[in-house]
Amino acid sequence: MSGLRRKSVTPPILIRNARQLLTLRGPKGARRGPELNELGVIPHGAMLIRDGVIEEVGPAVRVENLAAARGAVEINAVGRLVMPGFVDSHTHLMFPPPCTPGEAQREHESAVKVLLTMTGHRLERRGRGYLDAMARHGTTTVEAKTGCGPHESAETKVLRVLAALQGKPLDVVATLLFRFSRAGEGSPEADGAAAEWMCGELMPKIRRRRLARFADLEWDPEPWRQELFRRFLVTARELGFGCKVHADDAMPAAAVRLAVEQEAVSVDHLEHIGPAEVEALAYSQTVATLLPGASFRRGRYAPARALIDAGAAVAIATNFNPCDTPALNMQTAISLACLAMRMSPAEAISAATVNGAHSIGCADRGLLAYGKLADILILNAGDYRELPEQLGTNLVHLTIKRGKVVYREGEVAEGD
Numbered sequence: 513m514s515g516l517r518r519k520s521v522t523p524p525i526l527i528r529n530a531r532q533l534l535t536l537r538g539p540k541g542a543r544r545g546p547e548l549n550e551l552g553v554i555p556h557g558a559m560l561i562r563d564g565v566i567e568e569v570g571p572a573v574r575v576e577n578l579a580a581a582r583g584a585v586e587i588n589a590v591g592r593l594v595m596p597g598f599v600d601s602h603t604h605l606m607f608p609p610p611c612t613p614g615e616a617q618r619e620h621e622s623a624v625k626v627l628l629t630m631t632g633h634r635l636e637r638r639g640r641g642y643l644d645a646m647a648r649h650g651t652t653t654v655e656a657k658t659g660c661g662p663h664e665s666a667e668t669k670v671l672r673v674l675a676a677l678q679g680k681p682l683d684v685v686a687t688l689l690f691r692f693s694r695a696g697e698g699s700p701e702a703d704g705a706a707a708e709w710m711c712g713e714l715m716p717k718i719r720r721r722r723l724a725r726f727a728d729l730e731w732d733p734e735p736w737r738q739e740l741f742r743r744f745l746v747t748a749r750e751l752g753f754g755c756k757v758h759a760d761d762a763m764p765a766a767a768v769r770l771a772v773e774q775e776a777v778s779v780d781h782l783e784h785i786g787p788a789e790v791e792a793l794a795y796s797q798t799v800a801t802l803l804p805g806a807s808f809r810r811g812r813y814a815p816a817r818a819l820i821d822a823g824a825a826v827a828i829a830t831n832f833n834p835c836d837t838p839a840l841n842m843q844t845a846i847s848l849a850c851l852a853m854r855m856s857p858a859e860a861i862s863a864a865t866v867n868g869a870h871s872i873g874c875a876d877r878g879l880l881a882y883g884k885l886a887d888i889l890i891l892n893a894g895d896y897r898e899l900p901e902q903l904g905t906n907l908v909h910l911t912i913k914r915g916k917v918v919y920r921e922g923e924v925a926e927g928d
Protein backbone atom coordinates (compact mmCIF):
# COMPACT_ATOMS: atom_id res chain seq x y z
CA MET A 513 0.00 0.00 0.00
CA SER A 514 2.71 2.46 0.98
CA GLY A 515 4.61 1.56 -2.20
CA LEU A 516 1.58 2.45 -4.29
CA ARG A 517 1.18 5.71 -2.48
CA ARG A 518 4.82 6.63 -3.02
CA LYS A 519 4.48 6.03 -6.77
CA SER A 520 1.55 8.42 -7.08
CA VAL A 521 3.44 11.33 -5.51
CA THR A 522 4.74 13.69 -8.19
CA PRO A 523 8.51 14.25 -8.03
CA PRO A 524 9.81 17.61 -6.81
CA ILE A 525 10.97 20.24 -9.30
CA LEU A 526 14.47 21.73 -9.10
CA ILE A 527 15.03 25.11 -10.76
CA ARG A 528 18.80 25.28 -11.17
CA ASN A 529 21.46 27.65 -12.31
CA ALA A 530 19.57 30.94 -12.08
CA ARG A 531 21.85 33.84 -12.90
CA GLN A 532 19.90 35.91 -10.39
CA LEU A 533 17.08 34.82 -8.09
CA LEU A 534 14.81 37.43 -6.48
CA THR A 535 13.34 36.06 -3.26
CA LEU A 536 11.60 39.27 -2.10
CA ARG A 537 12.10 37.95 1.41
CA GLY A 538 11.61 40.65 4.04
CA PRO A 539 9.28 41.89 6.74
CA LYS A 540 5.80 40.41 7.07
CA GLY A 541 3.09 42.51 5.47
CA ALA A 542 3.22 45.03 2.65
CA ARG A 543 6.61 46.68 2.07
CA ARG A 544 6.79 50.40 2.66
CA GLY A 545 9.33 53.16 2.05
CA PRO A 546 12.91 51.85 1.73
CA GLU A 547 11.78 48.21 2.21
CA LEU A 548 10.46 48.34 -1.36
CA ASN A 549 14.07 48.41 -2.59
CA GLU A 550 14.99 45.11 -0.88
CA LEU A 551 14.60 42.23 -3.35
CA GLY A 552 16.57 39.59 -1.44
CA VAL A 553 18.78 38.86 -4.47
CA ILE A 554 20.63 35.54 -4.61
CA PRO A 555 23.25 35.44 -7.38
CA HIS A 556 23.52 31.89 -8.84
CA GLY A 557 20.40 30.65 -7.09
CA ALA A 558 18.31 27.50 -7.15
CA MET A 559 15.03 26.38 -5.70
CA LEU A 560 13.08 23.24 -4.98
CA ILE A 561 9.29 22.92 -5.34
CA ARG A 562 7.04 20.13 -4.13
CA ASP A 563 3.27 19.76 -4.57
CA GLY A 564 2.86 23.34 -5.74
CA VAL A 565 4.68 24.84 -2.78
CA ILE A 566 8.23 26.14 -2.31
CA GLU A 567 10.43 23.85 -0.27
CA GLU A 568 13.91 25.37 -0.59
CA VAL A 569 15.40 28.59 -1.96
CA GLY A 570 19.08 29.47 -1.80
CA PRO A 571 22.49 29.47 -3.45
CA ALA A 572 22.74 26.81 -6.19
CA VAL A 573 25.74 25.14 -4.52
CA ARG A 574 23.61 24.32 -1.51
CA VAL A 575 20.13 23.63 -2.93
CA GLU A 576 21.32 21.54 -5.90
CA ASN A 577 23.23 19.24 -3.55
CA LEU A 578 20.41 18.56 -1.10
CA ALA A 579 19.30 14.94 -0.78
CA ALA A 580 15.73 16.15 -1.49
CA ALA A 581 16.88 17.41 -4.92
CA ARG A 582 17.84 13.89 -6.05
CA GLY A 583 15.30 12.52 -8.49
CA ALA A 584 13.77 15.97 -9.01
CA VAL A 585 12.55 17.09 -12.42
CA GLU A 586 15.06 19.75 -13.46
CA ILE A 587 14.39 23.10 -15.04
CA ASN A 588 17.58 24.79 -16.18
CA ALA A 589 17.44 28.56 -15.69
CA VAL A 590 21.02 29.15 -16.81
CA GLY A 591 21.73 32.81 -17.58
CA ARG A 592 18.19 33.80 -16.61
CA LEU A 593 16.33 35.71 -13.91
CA VAL A 594 14.02 33.80 -11.53
CA MET A 595 11.40 35.76 -9.56
CA PRO A 596 7.87 35.51 -8.14
CA GLY A 597 4.92 35.66 -10.56
CA PHE A 598 3.24 39.02 -10.96
CA VAL A 599 0.13 39.77 -8.92
CA ASP A 600 -2.16 42.05 -10.93
CA SER A 601 -4.21 43.48 -8.08
CA HIS A 602 -6.59 45.75 -10.03
CA THR A 603 -8.37 44.72 -13.25
CA HIS A 604 -11.76 45.07 -14.87
CA LEU A 605 -11.36 41.72 -16.61
CA MET A 606 -14.98 41.14 -17.68
CA PHE A 607 -16.66 44.54 -17.58
CA PRO A 608 -17.06 46.70 -19.58
CA PRO A 609 -16.97 44.46 -22.68
CA PRO A 610 -14.49 45.39 -25.43
CA CYS A 611 -15.20 48.39 -27.67
CA THR A 612 -14.59 48.39 -31.39
CA PRO A 613 -11.17 50.01 -31.95
CA GLY A 614 -11.62 53.69 -32.73
CA GLU A 615 -15.15 53.71 -31.34
CA ALA A 616 -15.98 56.39 -28.79
CA GLN A 617 -16.29 54.99 -25.29
CA ARG A 618 -19.55 53.20 -24.81
CA GLU A 619 -22.16 54.47 -22.38
CA HIS A 620 -22.46 52.47 -19.18
CA GLU A 621 -26.03 51.36 -19.86
CA SER A 622 -25.22 50.04 -23.32
CA ALA A 623 -22.18 48.17 -21.93
CA VAL A 624 -24.52 46.45 -19.44
CA LYS A 625 -26.88 45.56 -22.31
CA VAL A 626 -24.04 44.02 -24.34
CA LEU A 627 -22.99 41.98 -21.32
CA LEU A 628 -26.52 40.70 -20.74
CA THR A 629 -26.92 39.57 -24.36
CA MET A 630 -23.82 37.36 -24.18
CA THR A 631 -24.07 33.80 -22.92
CA GLY A 632 -22.08 32.78 -19.87
CA HIS A 633 -20.06 30.40 -22.06
CA ARG A 634 -19.09 33.12 -24.47
CA LEU A 635 -18.05 35.42 -21.64
CA GLU A 636 -16.05 32.63 -20.09
CA ARG A 637 -14.22 31.97 -23.37
CA ARG A 638 -13.36 35.63 -23.65
CA GLY A 639 -12.13 35.78 -20.05
CA ARG A 640 -10.10 32.65 -20.59
CA GLY A 641 -8.40 34.35 -23.57
CA TYR A 642 -7.39 37.32 -21.42
CA LEU A 643 -6.14 35.10 -18.61
CA ASP A 644 -4.06 33.03 -21.05
CA ALA A 645 -2.48 36.24 -22.37
CA MET A 646 -1.77 37.34 -18.80
CA ALA A 647 -0.09 33.99 -18.04
CA ARG A 648 2.09 34.42 -21.14
CA HIS A 649 3.19 37.79 -19.75
CA GLY A 650 3.98 36.47 -16.29
CA THR A 651 0.88 37.20 -14.21
CA THR A 652 -0.03 34.35 -11.86
CA THR A 653 -2.80 35.94 -9.74
CA VAL A 654 -5.42 38.44 -10.94
CA GLU A 655 -7.97 40.52 -9.10
CA ALA A 656 -11.10 41.15 -11.19
CA LYS A 657 -13.96 43.54 -10.49
CA THR A 658 -17.63 43.71 -11.41
CA GLY A 659 -18.92 47.30 -11.78
CA CYS A 660 -22.14 46.96 -13.79
CA GLY A 661 -23.90 49.45 -11.53
CA PRO A 662 -27.03 48.72 -9.52
CA HIS A 663 -27.99 45.74 -11.71
CA GLU A 664 -28.28 42.38 -9.98
CA SER A 665 -28.30 39.98 -12.93
CA ALA A 666 -25.36 41.73 -14.61
CA GLU A 667 -23.28 41.78 -11.41
CA THR A 668 -24.11 38.15 -10.63
CA LYS A 669 -23.34 37.11 -14.20
CA VAL A 670 -19.85 38.61 -14.02
CA LEU A 671 -19.22 36.99 -10.64
CA ARG A 672 -20.33 33.56 -11.90
CA VAL A 673 -18.03 33.83 -14.91
CA LEU A 674 -15.14 34.79 -12.61
CA ALA A 675 -15.91 31.76 -10.42
CA ALA A 676 -15.86 29.52 -13.51
CA LEU A 677 -12.47 30.95 -14.55
CA GLN A 678 -10.92 30.37 -11.15
CA GLY A 679 -7.73 28.30 -11.27
CA LYS A 680 -7.72 27.86 -15.08
CA PRO A 681 -4.78 28.32 -14.78
CA LEU A 682 -4.53 31.56 -12.78
CA ASP A 683 -6.00 32.41 -9.41
CA VAL A 684 -8.80 34.95 -9.82
CA VAL A 685 -9.74 37.07 -6.80
CA ALA A 686 -13.22 38.51 -7.32
CA THR A 687 -14.26 41.98 -6.18
CA LEU A 688 -17.77 43.42 -6.12
CA LEU A 689 -17.41 46.97 -7.46
CA PHE A 690 -20.26 49.22 -6.43
CA ARG A 691 -21.07 52.31 -8.46
CA PHE A 692 -24.05 54.57 -8.69
CA SER A 693 -25.31 55.84 -12.01
CA ARG A 694 -22.99 58.58 -13.28
CA ALA A 695 -22.51 61.76 -11.24
CA GLY A 696 -25.10 64.31 -12.32
CA GLU A 697 -27.60 61.59 -13.27
CA GLY A 698 -28.64 60.32 -9.86
CA SER A 699 -30.97 61.79 -7.27
CA PRO A 700 -30.83 61.45 -3.49
CA GLU A 701 -33.93 59.24 -3.57
CA ALA A 702 -32.76 56.93 -6.36
CA ASP A 703 -29.23 56.65 -4.89
CA GLY A 704 -30.61 56.01 -1.41
CA ALA A 705 -32.71 53.15 -2.78
CA ALA A 706 -29.72 51.73 -4.72
CA ALA A 707 -27.54 51.80 -1.58
CA GLU A 708 -30.32 50.22 0.47
CA TRP A 709 -30.62 47.39 -2.07
CA MET A 710 -26.84 46.93 -2.29
CA CYS A 711 -26.27 46.83 1.49
CA GLY A 712 -29.47 45.04 2.46
CA GLU A 713 -29.81 42.51 -0.38
CA LEU A 714 -27.07 42.06 -2.92
CA MET A 715 -23.99 42.20 -0.69
CA PRO A 716 -25.31 39.70 1.89
CA LYS A 717 -26.38 37.37 -0.96
CA ILE A 718 -22.97 37.53 -2.64
CA ARG A 719 -21.26 36.98 0.68
CA ARG A 720 -23.40 33.90 1.42
CA ARG A 721 -22.58 32.44 -2.01
CA ARG A 722 -18.92 33.36 -1.54
CA LEU A 723 -18.81 34.93 -4.98
CA ALA A 724 -16.53 37.84 -4.02
CA ARG A 725 -13.83 38.47 -1.45
CA PHE A 726 -13.59 42.25 -1.73
CA ALA A 727 -16.01 45.15 -1.96
CA ASP A 728 -14.80 48.15 -3.95
CA LEU A 729 -16.33 51.58 -4.29
CA GLU A 730 -16.33 53.84 -7.36
CA TRP A 731 -16.12 57.08 -5.40
CA ASP A 732 -17.46 60.38 -6.72
CA PRO A 733 -17.89 63.79 -5.06
CA GLU A 734 -21.73 64.04 -5.20
CA PRO A 735 -22.43 65.48 -1.69
CA TRP A 736 -25.46 63.33 -0.81
CA ARG A 737 -23.60 60.15 -1.73
CA GLN A 738 -20.90 60.53 0.93
CA GLU A 739 -22.95 58.97 3.74
CA LEU A 740 -24.07 56.19 1.36
CA PHE A 741 -20.44 55.42 0.48
CA ARG A 742 -19.56 55.19 4.17
CA ARG A 743 -22.52 52.93 4.78
CA PHE A 744 -21.43 50.69 1.91
CA LEU A 745 -17.94 50.23 3.39
CA VAL A 746 -19.22 49.76 6.97
CA THR A 747 -21.69 47.10 5.80
CA ALA A 748 -19.05 45.41 3.64
CA ARG A 749 -16.70 45.13 6.63
CA GLU A 750 -19.44 43.80 8.88
CA LEU A 751 -20.20 41.12 6.31
CA GLY A 752 -16.51 40.14 6.16
CA PHE A 753 -15.46 41.66 2.83
CA GLY A 754 -12.10 43.39 2.52
CA CYS A 755 -12.65 46.95 1.29
CA LYS A 756 -11.18 48.93 -1.60
CA VAL A 757 -11.82 52.42 -2.92
CA HIS A 758 -11.43 53.80 -6.48
CA ALA A 759 -10.02 57.31 -6.02
CA ASP A 760 -9.54 58.52 -9.60
CA ASP A 761 -11.59 61.68 -9.20
CA ALA A 762 -9.91 65.09 -9.66
CA MET A 763 -10.61 65.92 -5.98
CA PRO A 764 -9.90 62.65 -4.18
CA ALA A 765 -9.19 63.97 -0.65
CA ALA A 766 -12.50 62.76 0.81
CA ALA A 767 -12.13 59.37 -0.92
CA VAL A 768 -8.69 58.82 0.61
CA ARG A 769 -9.92 59.96 4.04
CA LEU A 770 -12.84 57.53 3.85
CA ALA A 771 -10.60 54.65 2.73
CA VAL A 772 -8.15 55.22 5.60
CA GLU A 773 -10.95 55.73 8.15
CA GLN A 774 -12.62 52.46 7.07
CA GLU A 775 -9.27 50.60 7.02
CA ALA A 776 -9.60 49.74 3.34
CA VAL A 777 -7.04 47.19 2.17
CA SER A 778 -6.19 49.47 -0.75
CA VAL A 779 -7.10 52.79 -2.31
CA ASP A 780 -6.47 52.86 -6.03
CA HIS A 781 -5.57 55.28 -8.88
CA LEU A 782 -4.61 58.38 -6.82
CA GLU A 783 -3.52 60.45 -9.83
CA HIS A 784 -4.72 63.67 -8.21
CA ILE A 785 -3.68 63.32 -4.56
CA GLY A 786 -1.75 66.04 -2.73
CA PRO A 787 0.65 66.13 0.26
CA ALA A 788 -2.12 65.68 2.87
CA GLU A 789 -3.32 62.43 1.25
CA VAL A 790 0.28 61.20 0.84
CA GLU A 791 0.82 61.74 4.55
CA ALA A 792 -2.47 60.07 5.50
CA LEU A 793 -1.56 57.00 3.45
CA ALA A 794 2.00 56.86 4.83
CA TYR A 795 0.57 56.54 8.36
CA SER A 796 -2.10 54.00 7.44
CA GLN A 797 -2.20 50.27 6.70
CA THR A 798 -3.97 50.96 3.39
CA VAL A 799 -1.94 50.05 0.29
CA ALA A 800 -1.72 52.80 -2.36
CA THR A 801 -2.34 50.96 -5.64
CA LEU A 802 -1.04 52.88 -8.65
CA LEU A 803 -2.03 52.12 -12.24
CA PRO A 804 0.68 53.38 -14.60
CA GLY A 805 -1.09 52.08 -17.75
CA ALA A 806 -4.26 54.02 -16.95
CA SER A 807 -2.17 57.09 -16.08
CA PHE A 808 -0.30 56.84 -19.38
CA ARG A 809 -3.59 57.00 -21.26
CA ARG A 810 -5.01 59.81 -19.14
CA GLY A 811 -1.75 61.80 -19.13
CA ARG A 812 -1.45 62.15 -15.37
CA TYR A 813 0.53 59.96 -12.96
CA ALA A 814 0.13 59.39 -9.24
CA PRO A 815 2.95 60.82 -7.08
CA ALA A 816 4.74 57.48 -6.56
CA ARG A 817 8.00 59.07 -5.42
CA ALA A 818 6.30 61.21 -2.74
CA LEU A 819 4.30 58.20 -1.48
CA ILE A 820 7.34 55.92 -1.18
CA ASP A 821 9.57 58.63 0.31
CA ALA A 822 6.89 59.34 2.93
CA GLY A 823 6.81 55.64 3.85
CA ALA A 824 3.58 54.46 2.18
CA ALA A 825 3.04 50.88 0.95
CA VAL A 826 2.73 51.09 -2.84
CA ALA A 827 1.47 48.43 -5.27
CA ILE A 828 1.21 48.67 -9.04
CA ALA A 829 -1.35 46.98 -11.29
CA THR A 830 -2.59 47.20 -14.88
CA ASN A 831 -6.19 48.40 -14.48
CA PHE A 832 -6.77 46.08 -17.47
CA ASN A 833 -10.16 46.82 -18.99
CA PRO A 834 -11.07 45.35 -22.40
CA CYS A 835 -12.66 48.66 -23.45
CA ASP A 836 -10.53 51.58 -22.30
CA THR A 837 -7.27 50.13 -20.85
CA PRO A 838 -6.70 46.95 -22.90
CA ALA A 839 -3.11 46.53 -21.69
CA LEU A 840 -2.56 43.47 -19.51
CA ASN A 841 1.24 43.21 -19.35
CA MET A 842 2.63 43.78 -15.84
CA GLN A 843 6.12 44.19 -17.36
CA THR A 844 4.81 47.30 -19.13
CA ALA A 845 3.35 48.56 -15.83
CA ILE A 846 6.83 48.12 -14.29
CA SER A 847 8.48 49.98 -17.20
CA LEU A 848 6.05 52.90 -16.93
CA ALA A 849 6.40 53.00 -13.14
CA CYS A 850 10.16 53.43 -13.58
CA LEU A 851 10.29 55.60 -16.70
CA ALA A 852 7.35 57.90 -15.97
CA MET A 853 6.85 57.71 -12.19
CA ARG A 854 10.53 57.59 -11.15
CA MET A 855 10.23 54.38 -9.16
CA SER A 856 13.42 52.29 -9.00
CA PRO A 857 13.35 48.89 -10.74
CA ALA A 858 13.42 47.17 -7.33
CA GLU A 859 10.54 49.29 -5.99
CA ALA A 860 8.45 48.56 -9.07
CA ILE A 861 9.11 44.80 -8.81
CA SER A 862 8.14 44.74 -5.10
CA ALA A 863 5.02 46.76 -5.96
CA ALA A 864 4.08 44.28 -8.72
CA THR A 865 4.57 41.14 -6.63
CA VAL A 866 4.59 41.07 -2.84
CA ASN A 867 2.67 44.33 -2.33
CA GLY A 868 0.11 43.42 -5.00
CA ALA A 869 -0.41 40.17 -3.09
CA HIS A 870 -0.96 41.99 0.23
CA SER A 871 -3.42 44.39 -1.40
CA ILE A 872 -5.67 41.41 -2.21
CA GLY A 873 -5.16 39.57 1.06
CA CYS A 874 -2.86 36.88 -0.37
CA ALA A 875 0.17 36.73 1.94
CA ASP A 876 0.94 33.22 0.63
CA ARG A 877 2.46 34.51 -2.64
CA GLY A 878 4.48 37.32 -4.21
CA LEU A 879 7.76 36.13 -2.69
CA LEU A 880 9.94 33.04 -2.99
CA ALA A 881 10.32 31.49 0.46
CA TYR A 882 9.65 28.23 2.25
CA GLY A 883 5.95 27.33 2.33
CA LYS A 884 4.82 29.98 -0.17
CA LEU A 885 2.96 29.11 -3.40
CA ALA A 886 5.26 28.05 -6.25
CA ASP A 887 4.15 30.91 -8.54
CA ILE A 888 7.41 31.56 -10.36
CA LEU A 889 8.74 33.30 -13.48
CA ILE A 890 11.88 32.56 -15.43
CA LEU A 891 12.72 35.62 -17.51
CA ASN A 892 15.06 36.22 -20.44
CA ALA A 893 17.15 38.68 -18.44
CA GLY A 894 20.31 38.27 -16.40
CA ASP A 895 19.61 41.15 -14.04
CA TYR A 896 16.35 42.58 -12.68
CA ARG A 897 17.39 46.10 -13.66
CA GLU A 898 16.85 45.11 -17.31
CA LEU A 899 13.08 44.81 -16.78
CA PRO A 900 12.04 48.47 -17.12
CA GLU A 901 14.51 49.08 -19.95
CA GLN A 902 12.99 46.48 -22.26
CA LEU A 903 9.77 48.44 -22.74
CA GLY A 904 7.29 46.42 -24.79
CA THR A 905 9.29 43.18 -24.92
CA ASN A 906 7.82 40.09 -23.33
CA LEU A 907 10.72 38.70 -21.30
CA VAL A 908 8.87 35.63 -20.02
CA HIS A 909 10.59 32.34 -20.78
CA LEU A 910 8.51 30.22 -18.39
CA THR A 911 5.50 30.85 -16.15
CA ILE A 912 4.97 28.40 -13.29
CA LYS A 913 1.65 28.44 -11.43
CA ARG A 914 1.32 26.39 -8.22
CA GLY A 915 4.30 24.29 -9.33
CA LYS A 916 3.03 23.62 -12.88
CA VAL A 917 4.49 25.08 -16.04
CA VAL A 918 1.53 26.93 -17.59
CA TYR A 919 3.48 28.80 -20.28
CA ARG A 920 6.72 28.09 -22.09
CA GLU A 921 8.19 30.50 -24.62
CA GLY A 922 8.00 29.19 -28.19
CA GLU A 923 10.86 28.84 -30.63
CA VAL A 924 11.41 30.82 -33.79
CA ALA A 925 11.81 28.55 -36.82
CA GLU A 926 14.93 28.89 -38.95
CA GLY A 927 14.19 30.34 -42.38
CA ASP A 928 15.00 28.36 -45.57
Ligand SMILES: [Zn+2]
Pocket residue numbers: 602603604758831
Ligand atom coordinates in the same frame (compact mmCIF):
# COMPACT_ATOMS: atom_id res chain seq x y z
ZN1 LIG B 1 -10.20 50.57 -12.01
